Amino acid sequence: MTATATNQRAYNFSAGPAVLPVPVLEEVRDELLCLPGARSSLLEMSHRDKQFVDILHDAENSLRSLLGIGDDHAVLFLQGGAALQFSMIPANLLRGTGKSAAYLQTGTWGKKAIAEAKKEGDVSIAYDASGSNFDHTPGSGDYNVPDDAAYLYYCSNETIQGVQFQSEPPCPGSVPLVCDASSDFLCRPLDMEKYGILYACAQKNAGPAGVTVVVIKRDLLGIGSDKLPGYLNYKNHADNDSEWNTPPTFAIYVLGKVAKWLANDVGGLDAMEQANRTKASLLYDVIDGSGRFYTGHARPESRSIMNVTFTLPNDDLQSKFISTAAEHDLVNLKGHRSVGGIRASIYNAMPLDGVKALAGFMSDFASKNA
Amino acid sequence: MTATATNQRAYNFSAGPAVLPVPVLEEVRDELLCLPGARSSLLEMSHRDKQFVDILHDAENSLRSLLGIGDDHAVLFLQGGAALQFSMIPANLLRGTGKSAAYLQTGTWGKKAIAEAKKEGDVSIAYDASGSNFDHTPGSGDYNVPDDAAYLYYCSNETIQGVQFQSEPPCPGSVPLVCDASSDFLCRPLDMEKYGILYACAQKNAGPAGVTVVVIKRDLLGIGSDKLPGYLNYKNHADNDSEWNTPPTFAIYVLGKVAKWLANDVGGLDAMEQANRTKASLLYDVIDGSGRFYTGHARPESRSIMNVTFTLPNDDLQSKFISTAAEHDLVNLKGHRSVGGIRASIYNAMPLDGVKALAGFMSDFASKNA
Numbered sequence: 001m002t003a004t005a006t007n008q009r010a011y012n013f014s015a016g017p018a019v020l021p022v023p024v025l026e027e028v029r030d031e032l033l034c035l036p037g038a039r040s041s042l043l044e045m046s047h048r049d050k051q052f053v054d055i056l057h058d059a060e061n062s063l064r065s066l067l068g069i070g071d072d073h074a075v076l077f078l079q080g081g082a083a084l085q086f087s088m089i090p091a092n093l094l095r096g097t098g099k100s101a102a103y104l105q106t107g108t109w110g111k112k113a114i115a116e117a118k119k120e121g122d123v124s125i126a127y128d129a130s131g132s133n134f135d136h137t138p139g140s141g142d143y144n145v146p147d148d149a150a151y152l153y154y155c156s157n158e159t160i161q162g163v164q165f166q167s168e169p170p171c172p173g174s175v176p177l178v179c180d181a182s183s184d185f186l187c188r189p190l191d192m193e194k195y196g197i198l199y200a201c202a203q204k205n206a207g208p209a210g211v212t213v214v215v216i217k218r219d220l221l222g223i224g225s226d227k228l229p230g231y232l233n234y235k236n237h238a239d240n241d242s243e244w245n246t247p248p249t250f251a252i253y254v255l256g257k258v259a260k261w262l263a264n265d266v267g268g269l270d271a272m273e274q275a276n277r278t279k280a281s282l283l284y285d286v287i288d289g290s291g292r293f294y295t296g297h298a299r300p301e302s303r304s305i306m307n308v309t310f311t312l313p314n315d316d317l318q319s320k321f322i323s324t325a326a327e328h329d330l331v332n333l334k335g336h337r338s339v340g341g342i343r344a345s346i347y348n349a350m351p352l353d354g355v356k357a358l359a360g361f362m363s364d365f366a367s368k369n370a
Numbered sequence: 371m372t373a374t375a376t377n378q379r380a381y382n383f384s385a386g387p388a389v390l391p392v393p394v395l396e397e398v399r400d401e402l403l404c405l406p407g408a409r410s411s412l413l414e415m416s417h418r419d420k421q422f423v424d425i426l427h428d429a430e431n432s433l434r435s436l437l438g439i440g441d442d443h444a445v446l447f448l449q450g451g452a453a454l455q456f457s458m459i460p461a462n463l464l465r466g467t468g469k470s471a472a473y474l475q476t477g478t479w480g481k482k483a484i485a486e487a488k489k490e491g492d493v494s495i496a497y498d499a500s501g502s503n504f505d506h507t508p509g510s511g512d513y514n515v516p517d518d519a520a521y522l523y524y525c526s527n528e529t530i531q532g533v534q535f536q537s538e539p540p541c542p543g544s545v546p547l548v549c550d551a552s553s554d555f556l557c558r559p560l561d562m563e564k565y566g567i568l569y570a571c572a573q574k575n576a577g578p579a580g581v582t583v584v585v586i587k588r589d590l591l592g593i594g595s596d597k598l599p600g601y602l603n604y605k606n607h608a609d610n611d612s613e614w615n616t617p618p619t620f621a622i623y624v625l626g627k628v629a630k631w632l633a634n635d636v637g638g639l640d641a642m643e644q645a646n647r648t649k650a651s652l653l654y655d656v657i658d659g660s661g662r663f664y665t666g667h668a669r670p671e672s673r674s675i676m677n678v679t680f681t682l683p684n685d686d687l688q689s690k691f692i693s694t695a696a697e698h699d700l701v702n703l704k705g706h707r708s709v710g711g712i713r714a715s716i717y718n719a720m721p722l723d724g725v726k727a728l729a730g731f732m733s734d735f736a737s738k739n740a
Contacts (some may be wrong), residue, residue: 010409014416017619023404025411025667032399033392039380039701041395043578043624046384046702079449079580080601083615087599119597203616210618227489229457231450233597245453246573248580249387250620290398323686327544331409332416 011354059256090120092224100151107158157184163307188273207255429626460490462594469520477528527554532679553560558643577625681711
């Protein structure tokens with residue numbers, strides 16, 4: 001590859017941090033030295049500055065509008081990623097309640113969440129897909145959750161395995177539904193009334209690393225004890241409009257621009273879902289039509305429209321696939337180190353042309369190497 | 371003010387997030403769409419990408435070189451700001467030890483830290499400056515710390531009050547010294563061997579909001595319980611080179627550039643301290659020579675070289691000072707809402723010319739309004 005080529009953008013299939021919309025990046029670049037009206041860079045602006053407070057509220061309102069989030073949910077911008085949510089959720093909703101929390105274990109991230117929850121109280125694994133190497137989500141009737149559970153937790157899209165819930169899992173009306181939507185947040189419309197908590201670290205589909213969106217029903221805010229570390233208490237953040245302490249201002253600013261891009265350039269979440277399904281089908285069709293040269297990891301009914309995971313007949317071919325793809329400007333296709341194989345992450349901002357290029361490459365590679 | 375003027379940079383005296391070096395901002399802007407060699411924006415790059423891992427290690431090594439941090443300290447890049455450190459420190463070093471932690475209370479941030487520590491165990495306030503409205507730091511012999519204290523905690527620079535420790539407070543050799551250096555990190559050389567933990571959120575002197583640097587002696591890493599929320603356990607972050615989970619990649623990247631600017635453009639921390647003292651003296655000289663038109667908040671021997679705090683004879687004059695200064699391109703001079711008055715934050719990246727302009731304005735304003 002020439003020196004010039006390495007300074008050009010490629011189609012980036014990274015699982016996260018991941019591709020962002022080019023118009024958003026261009027705006028950020030153009031405003032980097034001096035945000036219009038601010039007399040400084042956004043990076044240099046106090047979080048208490050009215051202009052930044054407006055940026056934060058705009059980002060919140062864009063999310064509310066895209067997802068139809070009503071007043072009975074607070075929208076918080078926090079730090080610490082999903083990893084801190086793994087602890088904050090049980091610290092607020094389980095610790096000291098004497099209840100048990102139910103978890104659906106359908107992949108690596110759910111498993112990590114369970115390990116943290118067990119430190120805070122009693123946990124029951126209501127469904128466990130580890131026996132089939134995390135290749136599916138449960139069907140209706142595959143598990144039970146007691147009416148008095150502290151909450152039901154699931155990860156809507158397991159990034160590493162490429163397994164996605166096609167809709168919300170059944171949950172008793174008395175039990176708050178808690179969802180880690182880190183890697184499929186904003187990929188489709190949701191009925192937010194179903195959720196007690198829906199959270200997402202931004203760096204897959206919504207912005208850069210460093211901010212985590214937490215949408216939480218206000219009636220869950222008072223459950224956490226005053227004795228919790230202050231940062232871990234959702235109520236502190238909700239009572240202070242995400243400015244209990246200095247929020248990650250730049251990441252919120254970029255996230256707000258991504259949300260506006262979704263509303264104005266893409267046309268909202270219905271249009272986004274349709275585009276995502278079109279993109280994903282292109283790749284799954286190649287896999288299914290490859291005569292088993294490519295083997296998809298997820299069962300067809302649990303396939304993710306965000307992360308397409310598959311293997312080739314052997315490791316040598318996988319290595320060759322990755323290096324040859326890079327020569328065709330298709331980069332970051334290596335599967336997660338814990339499962340191997342190939343992973344094509346095709347988040348919202350991945351253009352259709354990028355997926356078409358990958359699908360074409362896959363067909364070509366299969367015909368040359370099968 | 372004209373529309374043009376509001377789109378030009380001014381001298382920005384914000385207390386944080388705060389002024390950054392222009393050459394750093396220009397580099398960030400120029401690399402925003404495509405980081406050389408990366409084929410994507412830094413914002414889109416996996417934290418596991420070798421190029422990003424190198425950026426993280428470069429940032430760490432720049433800090434090690436600037437401050438003379440040896441191998442017996444780990445350098446961590448965390449999220450959650452100083453507010454999360456208020457809890458992480460006692461959660462790791464106090465909870466369950468049966469010991470007491472000693473705190474020096476010399477301002478608003480120390481007071482907040484104490485409130486969080488009390489949730490985790492026994493706390494003794496070894497020195498309390500609240501009785502004199504937090505206008506000074508203790509002198510040698512003003513307090514005692516038992517040899518078996520869990521640690522001695524202080525805030526080296528109280529941003530709101532403009533009160534700074536001129537050197538490390540005395541501490542028994544058996545007791546880890548813990549310092550919140552959020553608002554004077556990298557303003558001067560330090561003898562890092564004296565510190566058990568020194569931490570700083572970046573957004574005052576070292577980078578954008580969203581990353582907190584924690585320098586911690588490795589022998590303190592094992593004290594925290596395995597039962598701690600994983601994100602709160604320093605050992606997890608140290609064992610994984612700050613990649614236990616996705617770190618705030620962009621903030622680390624900018625912080626690394628600021629550290630290189632300090633080393634290469636400024637000439638290191640000795641030169642930085644000299645420049646900071648020169649800048650601070652310009653303002654304190656105007657205050658002291660104003661015939662009590664300006665009244666400094668901090669006692670002269672405790673004055674901060676980062677945040678210069680003072681009042682004018684009445685509120686009307688203070689409001690007029692702030693609005694007139696803004697017309698002269700001197701912005702964000704309003705004191706913190708909890709104490710009022712004027713605060714000029716003159717962090718590392720505030721150029722001498724900006725401070726000269728402010729000093730000139732102050733003299734002029736005093737002669738016209740005294």
